[in-house]
Amino acid sequence: MATCKPLLAGAALAALFTASASAGELSAANQAKLIGNVDAYAARMSQVALQIWSMPELGYQETKTSALLQSELRAAGFKIEAGVAGIPTAFVARAGTADGPVIAILAEMDSLPGLSQAAVPERKPIPGQDSGHACGHNLFGSGSVAAAIAVKKWLEETGTKGQIRVYGTPAEEGGGGKSYMVSAGLFRDVDVTLYWHPGDANNASQDRNLANISAKFRFHGIAAHAAAAPERGRSALDAVEIMDVMTNFMREHVPSDVRMHYIITNGGAAPNIVPEFAEVYYMVRDPDPRIVADVFDRVKKAAEGAALGTGTTMDYELIGGDYSILPNDVLGHIVDRNLHRVGPPQWNAQEVDFAQKLQKTLGPGDLPPISSAQTIRNYRVNGQKYSSTDSGDVSWVTPLATLNTATWVPGTPAHSWQATAADGMGIGVKGAVVAAKTLALTVAELYQSPDEIAAAKAEFNKSRGTNFTYKPLIGDRKPPLDYRKNSSGPIAD
Ligand SMILES: [Zn+2]
């Protein structure tokens, strides 16, 4: 009998765990209220999304877009703090009670240069418009606002304790807006952060990506006639080339997931002048931000060595730095469960016709069937993506989870004219409504389940390690507010 006791205890524990894991699930009445609240705002959300789409604004220049999102939130009763973290277009909107969990939803809003496109299934830039919403941030911002407005109403309807916030996060496309907002301590008291991103499929997978640091190394030499007085010159370009040789040899001695890439942005003026100035622009990436910081230190040493050996001097400027995404499986499962509850978007005959025409412009390669946009992909955690985003920084200071919905025709890559096209019509809007509903259900479930928040935090603390202190990879750089006006600014992630 004695040997049975642990088994019984184990079974009882398992039953308890199952009971507590589902304790936070919303009642059918609460689900219906939240879905109804999003539906009640969906027509207005569509107007906002399409208005932002028709006035695309580049990173840190999202003046009209940010003002529109803020005015929607203000009209719904949110209190707005604008111009946070030294960024005129960044804001935090708050509603709900002073006590209870604080849950944040991110809202991106910037467009991409050169991807102007009408909402038609063939290539057709809009005359006079030099950028476009080819990453769907018009939907991202408006969909997140829709979720937050629905949650605020529900908090009031049900008398639930909790605070809902929207973080208006500018300049995701290479401007690192969120990194500066994290550095400014704006997420310090947030319990959980959620976001979504437009895509060509519906899924709540929580993937890792790459942390990165980018920097420009500038070498200063002595100009001289390259044939008549070469001994008087010291070549800044030699220093760049020798630094590049050193880092290329270094590739053998770094962890295997490290990526290092560079371009020479200035190699001198003419071959008959010993270059007085040369510049090389580097990026270092790895899934682990601590490895990125270590390898970047070694790249700096290579630059110092190159300067020493060539009789030149060197300085460098940090341009960008993003943490990698720290996935949260506890939150991911909750988002996945609610995405299944909401279901994928349903396209009408006109939208399917648009999708069929647009898909003919995609390729080469196998494309997923159009019908895949009406399904939900299997959930996975810890898949590896080889890109970077400033949401990574958020995931190292608060548990973070995301989802993708199909706002694009299956097979559409981000940052393409085909994405801009779908982001400006029904397909895009329907995907954003699915995202808003999923986020609203997830947030409400978390308010009702302190256990789920505690489990998400426990996983978060375990993943980032006990001795972790957030140090921005961008150092003490200020937000590069003019990076889209000035070609020497950061590049897209
Ligand atoms: Zn993008």
Ligand SMILES: [Zn+2]
């Ligand atoms: Zn994006």
